[in-house]
Amino acid sequence: xxxxxxxxxxxxxxxxxxxxxxxxxxxxxxxxxxxxxxxxxxxxxxxxxxxxxxxxxxxxxxxxxxxxxxxxxxxxxxxxxxxxxxxxxxxxxxxxxx
DNA sequence: GCTCTGACGATTT
DNA sequence: GAAATCGCCAGAG
Numbered sequence: 001x002x003x004x005x006x007x008x009x010x011x012x013x014x015x016x017x018x019x020x021x022x023x024x025x026x027x028x029x030x031x032x033x034x035x036x037x038x039x040x041x042x043x044x045x046x047x048x049x050x051x052x053x054x055x056x057x058x059x060x061x062x063x064x065x066x067x068x069x070x071x072x073x074x075x076x077x078x079x080x081x082x083x084x085x086x087x088x089x090x091x092x093x094x095x096x097x098x
Numbered sequence: 099g100c101t102c103t104g105a106c107g108a109t110t111t
Numbered sequence: 112g113a114a115a116t117c118g119c120c121a122g123a124g
Contacts, residue, residue, distance in 0.1 A: 002121060021106055025120085031107095036121035038105040043122070057106065064105030072105090 002028055003040045009097050013054050016080040017094045022058040027097040034058070042066070054079075060087045 005028040013019055021034040030036075041052045047066065053075045057063040062083065065072035073083050081092045 025106085030120070032118085033106095033120045035104070035106045035119060039103075039120085039122065040105090042105050044105090052105080055105075059107080062105095066105080069105090 002030070002033065002036060006037055006040055007046075007050050010050050010052065010054070012098055013051060013094060016092070018054045018056050018076065018081055018088060018092055019094045019097060020056055020058045021063070023095050023097055024055060038063070056088045056093065060090060060093070062086055062088060 006024060009024060009027050010019075021037045022031065025031055025033040025037045028037075037055075041050075041055060042064070044050055044052050044066065053065060053072045055063065062069050062073055062076075069086075073086075076083060076088070082089045
């Protein structure tokens with residue numbers, strides 16, 4: 001099950017860093033499943049256990065969030081991630097997951 | 099089990 | 112460089 005892996009990997013993402021849907025998909029062995037990954041996070045069963053707000057789009061844009069992108073950005077800043085013009089600074093993007 | 103959906107990605111206007 | 116287009120995959124109905 002892809003969802004299981006995704007959640008597992010997400011928990012490994014350190015605070016102050018973010019990752020992309022693509023990297024996440026690649027990490028589970030399916031680089032093209034980025035879309036599916038987003039779909040999974042969207043239906044995220046445990047918003048507390050899984051830091052889904054640390055996942056952004058590969059182009060640097062924030063992407064979506066159940067509580068709204070605004071809230072998402074807010075959370076990221078709180079963790080030390082800088083975002084300008086709705087774009088995540090690439091320096092904070094963890095493209096390789098463990 | 100088939101069809102539709104979507105928090106995406108890369109490419110092409 | 113922004114917007115539309117096509118392709119991809121895993122869940123949900």
